[in-house]
Amino acid sequence: MDHREELRSIVGRAHCFAGDEIDQRYRTDLLGLYTCSPSCVVRPGSTGEVAQVMEAARKARIAVTVLGGGTGGVGGTACTDGGIILSLERMNRVLEIDEDVMTITAEAGVTLQSLQEAAAGKGLLMPLDIGSRGSATIGGNIATNAGGLRTLRWGMMRDMVLGLEAVLADGTVVSRLGKVLKDNAGYDWKHLFIGSEGTLAIVTQAVLRLRPLPTTAQTALLAFDTVEQASRLLRRLQRDLDGRLSSFELMWRDFFNVIGQAQSARRPLPMSPEYRLYAIVEALGSHPERDRQVFEEVLSAIFDGGLVHDVVIAQSERERQNIWALREDLLEPLAALSPFAGFDISLSLLDMDRFIEQTDAKMGEMLPGAVVLHYGHGGDGNMHLIVSHPALHDPQVMHATECLVYDAIRQYRGSIAAEHGIGQAKLEFLDRSRSREEIALMRSLKQALDPLNLLNPGKVFPAAG
Numbered sequence: 001m002d003h004r005e006e007l008r009s010i011v012g013r014a015h016c017f018a019g020d021e022i023d024q025r026y027r028t029d030l031l032g033l034y035t036c037s038p039s040c041v042v043r044p045g046s047t048g049e050v051a052q053v054m055e056a057a058r059k060a061r062i063a064v065t066v067l068g069g070g071t072g073g074v075g076g077t078a079c080t081d082g083g084i085i086l087s088l089e090r091m092n093r094v095l096e097i098d099e100d101v102m103t104i105t106a107e108a109g110v111t112l113q114s115l116q117e118a119a120a121g122k123g124l125l126m127p128l129d130i131g132s133r134g135s136a137t138i139g140g141n142i143a144t145n146a147g148g149l150r151t152l153r154w155g156m157m158r159d160m161v162l163g164l165e166a167v168l169a170d171g172t173v174v175s176r177l178g179k180v181l182k183d184n185a186g187y188d189w190k191h192l193f194i195g196s197e198g199t200l201a202i203v204t205q206a207v208l209r210l211r212p213l214p215t216t217a218q219t220a221l222l223a224f225d226t227v228e229q230a231s232r233l234l235r236r237l238q239r240d241l242d243g244r245l246s247s248f249e250l251m252w253r254d255f256f257n258v259i260g261q262a263q264s265a266r267r268p269l270p271m272s273p274e275y276r277l278y279a280i281v282e283a284l285g286s287h288p289e290r291d292r293q294v295f296e297e298v299l300s301a302i303f304d305g306g307l308v309h310d311v312v313i314a315q316s317e318r319e320r321q322n323i324w325a326l327r328e329d330l331l332e333p334l335a336a337l338s339p340f341a342g343f344d345i346s347l348s349l350l351d352m353d354r355f356i357e358q359t360d361a362k363m364g365e366m367l368p369g370a371v372v373l374h375y376g377h378g379g380d381g382n383m384h385l386i387v388s389h390p391a392l393h394d395p396q397v398m399h400a401t402e403c404l405v406y407d408a409i410r411q412y413r414g415s416i417a418a419e420h421g422i423g424q425a426k427l428e429f430l431d432r433s434r435s436r437e438e439i440a441l442m443r444s445l446k447q448a449l450d451p452l453n454l455l456n457p458g459k460v461f462p463a464a465g
Contacts, residue, residue, distance in 0.1 A: 003039070003040075003056060003057070003059075003060040003062055003084075004016060004018055004039065004040045006056045006060075007040060007042045007053060007056055007084070010042075010044070010049055010052045010053060010056065011042055011043060011044050011045065011049050011053070015042065015043040015044070015045070015090065016040055016041070016042045016043070017040065017041055018039060018040040018041075022038060022040070022041050022085075023041075025070060026038060026041045026067065026085050026087070028078065029070070029072065029073075029075050029076075029077060029078045030070055030071055030072060030073055031073055033075060033425070034075035034078035034424055035078065036078045036079045036080065036081055036083070037081045037082065038065075038079050038081075038082070038083055038084060038085045039062065039082050039083065039084060040084055040085070041084075041085040041087060042084060042085070042086055042087070043086075043087045043088075043089060043090050044086065044088075044090065044091065045090045045091060046091070047091075047165055047167065047173055047175075047204040047205065048173075050086070050091075050167045050202055050204055051167045051171045051172070051173050052171065053084070053086060054167055054168070054169060054170065054171040054202070054454075055170070055171035057084055057454055058169065058170055058171065058452065058454060061452065061454075062082070062083060062084055062454070063079065063080045063082075063083035063084065063453070063454050063455075063456075063457050064079075064083065064084045064086050064202075064454055064455060064456070065077060065078070065079035065080070065083055065084070065085055065086065065198065065456045066086050066087075066088065066139070066143070066198040066202050066455075066456065067085050067086065067087045067088070067089075068088055068108065068109065068136070068137035068138075068139045068140030068143070069111060069132065069135040069136040069137045069140050070135070071132040071135050071136045071140065072140065072144065072420065072421065072423060073342065073344075073420055073423075073425075074417075074420055074421055074422060074423030074424065074425035074426060075423040075424035075425050075459075076143075076144070076197050076198070076421055076422075076423030076424065076456070076459055077198075078424065079456075080457055080458060083457075086202065087109075088107070088108045088109035088137065088139050088204070089109050090109065091107035091108055091109040091110075091204060092107060092109040092110050092111070092114070092137075093106065093107050093110065094106045094107075094110055094114070094115060094118045095107065095205070097118060097119065097122050097124070097210075098179065099122050099123075099124065101179050102124055102209065102210040102211065102212070103162060103179045103207050103208065103209060103210060104118065104119055104124075104126065104207070104208050104210055105163075105177060105205065105206070105207045105208075106138055106205065106206060106208070107138075107204065107205055108137060108138055108139025108142070108202075108203050108204050108205065108206065109137050109138075109139060110137060110138050111133070111134060111135060111136065111137055111138075112126070112128060112129075112130065112132075112133040112134075112136050112137070112138060112141060113133040113134045115138060115208075116129070116133065119210050119213070120213055123212070123213050124210040124211065124212065124213050125210060125211045125212065125213045125214060126160075126208065126210060127150050127153070127154035127155075127160060127210075127211055128141060128146060128148055128150070128154075128157055128160060129148050129149045129150050130146055130147075130148035130149065131148075131328050131330075138206055138208070139202075139203050139204075139206075141157045142157055142161060142164075142193070142194050142203050142206060143193075143194075143195070143196065143197050143198050143203065143421075144157075144195065144197060144419070144420065144421045145157050145158050145194050145195030145419070145421075146419060147377065147380065147382060147418065147419035148377075148419070149246075149247050149249065149327075149377070150246050150247060151377060151379065151380045151382075152245065152246065152247060152248055152377070152379030152380055153243075153245065153246040153247075153284075154211065154246075156419070157194065158191065158194045158195065159209075160208045160209045161190060161194060161206055161207070161208060161209075162178060162179055162180065162181065162207045162208065162209050163176050163177040163178045163179065163190070163206065163207035164176065164177070164190040164193060164194075164203055164205070164206050164207075165177055165203070165204050165205035165206070166190075166193055166201040166202060166203045166204060167201060167202045167204060168201050168449060168450075169201070169449060169450040169451075169452065169454050169455050174189065174201070175205075176189075176190070177205060177206075177207050178207065179207055181209070192445065192449075195421070196460070197421050197422065197423065197456060197459050197460055198455060198456040198459070199446060199450070199455050199456045199457075199459055199460050200445065200446065200449045200450060200455065201449065201455070202455070212286065214246075214284035214285055214286055215285075215286045215288065216284065216285045216286060216287065216288050216291045216292070217282060217283070217284050217320065218282065218283045218285075218291060218292055218295035218296075218313070218314075219280065219281070219282045219313070219314040219319075219320045219323055219324070220280075220281050220282075220295075220299055220311055220312060220313045220314065220323075221270050221271050221278060221279070221280055221281075221311070221312045221323050221326075222278065222279045222281060222299075222302075222308045222310070222311050223271060223272075223275035223277065223278050223308060223309045223310040223311075224275065224276075224277050224279070224307065224308045224309060225275070225276050225277060225309075226276070226277065226353060227277070227349055227350055227351075227352045227353045228350065229277070229307060229308070230250060230277060230279065230349060230378055231349050231350055232307060233279065233302065233307055233308065234248050234349070234378065234379060236298075236302060236307070237281060237283075237298065237302075240294075240298045240301075241283045241294065241295065241298060242294070244283040244284060244285045244291065245281065245282075245283050245379075246282050246283060246284045247280060247281065247282040247379070248279055248280075248281055248377075248378045248379035249279060249280040249281075249327050249375070249376070249377060249378060249379075250277065250278070250279055250352075250375060250376055250377075250378035250383075251277070251278045251279070251280070251326060251327070251374075251375045252276065252277055252278075252356070252373070252374040252375065253273065253275060253276050253277070253278075254371075254372060254373050254374060255373040255374055255375040255386075256273055256278050256326065257273045258333065258337075258371065258373055259326055259330065259333050259373075260273060260326065262332065262333035262336060263325060263326070263329060263333065267322050267325060268322075270312050270319070270322055270323055270326075271310055271312050272310070275309055275310065278326075279378060280323055280324065280326070280327060283295055295313070296313060299311050299313065327375070334386065337371060337373075337386065337388035338388070339388070339389070339390065339392040339393050340371075340386050340387060340388040340389075340392060341386070341387045341392055341398055341401045341402065341405075342384070342385070342386055343383075343384065343385040343386075343387075343402075343405050344382070344384055344417060344418050344419060344420040345382075345383050345384075345385065345405070345406075345409050345414055345415060345416060345417075345418055346380070346381045346382045346383065346414050346415040346418035347381055347383065347409065347412045347413075347414030347415075348381055348412070348414070349378060349381055351412045351414070352374075352383060354412075355383075355408060355409075355412055355414075356374055358408055359372075359385075359404060359405060359408050360372055362404055362408075363387060363401070363404065366400065366401070366404065367387070367389040367391060367392075367397070367401070369389065370387055370388060370389040371386075371387070371388040371389070372385070372386070372387050372388075373385070373386040373388075374386075377418075381414075381418075382418040382419060383418075385405065387401055387405075402429065403429075406426075406429040406432045407432065409432055409433070410432040410433070414433070415433045416429050416430070416432050416433045417433070421460075422459065422460045422461070423459055423460075424458060424459060427458075427459075427460075427461065427462045428462065430460075430461055430462070439461055442460065442461055443461065446460075446461075
């Protein structure tokens with residue numbers, strides 16, 4: 001029997017399609033950089049069906065690539081030609097919200113925003129928050145160990161996962177959907193799968209830890225000069241805001257000016273563009289009058305002490321949204337910079353200015369007139385770097401730009417992939433962040449769990465040899 005017919009017998013004809021029936025969204029990644037020709041797309045509706053699909057794929061020796069919301073930017077969901085795309089879009093149910101222990105159990109195809117809204121309806125918070133919340137799925141968030149805007153306070157996705165259910169490459173279902181925070185009964189295998197980009201198992205369900213829903217949000221934009229000041233400011237806010245600091249987003253002047261100018265027709269800049277560094281700070285709490293008073297007093301003391309040059313505190317939800325738009329409303333401004341190279345890297349906050357000075361100088365020599373923008377999650381050392389220049393249409397120039405940035409990251413003992421993963425885009429550069437021994441260990445894990453290399457092959461690390 002043709003493998004597609006077997007798959008149709010598992011999920012139903014309406015949920016397994018091939019040839020011209022395959023929509024373009026299954027054939028390319030988010031940025032259109034990686035294309036593929038799948039033999040079919042299969043949309044299982046349960047963990048049991050996922051397991052049967054993997055059994056059929058193993059029997060036919062056909063690779064399987066899992067697709068969630070398709071919002072990744074490193075080619076992680078583009079399958080090998082002739083492989084199977086396994087979409088989890090039908091597995092999109094929130095199964096349980098336990099208000100007493102503050103957990104939510106959901107299938108992997110639930111979007112982050114749907115899960116956030118379900119939790120909020122019960123007075124609870126799903127702490128993970130990223131710009132693609134409306135389309136990114138929980139399974140994808142787990143597969144990439146997503147970070148985002150609130151990592152400073154509540155950590156990465158790994159810190160929110162209490163239990164997992166997953167399907168292995170041979171169709172075996174492993175399930176521990178517990179709700180306990182402490183569980184040292186043997187290896188905590190779920191952490192192998194978190195951040196593995198679908199190369200070790202297919203996550204089908206998860207139990208996630210929630211928090212009480214904050215009822216207040218104080219937001220401000222601050223201006224200063226150096227990352228040394230940023231570091232002092234960050235620690236001061238963490239201490240004086242009683243642990244309520246939830247976001248500390250950095251924007252260098254290059255980014256602030258380009259994005260602000262691109263948005264000027266819709267909203268005015270909330271602050272003068274003359275300063276070198278800006279930070280969006282946000283504190284979430286539950287005591288309206290006290291929280292606002294403390295926030296204003298802390299920022300006033302910081303300003304009076306000379307640590308910052310200027311402070312703008314949002315006085316309304318509209319002003320808050322205008323401040324956040326500088327960081328989140330980027331689609332149109334970045335599209336105008338095409339062609340560009342985008343980087344998701346991490347390094348010590350105190351190393352960032354030296355890194356920028358070093359890479360900007362070399363970039364100026366290699367790409368005279370290039371537009372280079374710097375911004376990111378300052379509270380956890382995650383920097384986003386945008387390099388725009390007409391020559392980046394040339395693959396060789398693009399590659400040289402990548403080498404420049406990733407070689408510098410190795411010098412600072414940082415990471416080439418802070419939160420977006422390796423996928424295909426960064427295969428060549430994994431050794432800038434991982435040692436030979438670490439990569440060998442990764443290969444051993446892959447061989448043990450997926451000896452036929454069926455799950456998302458060609459991602460995370462290069463082929464052996």
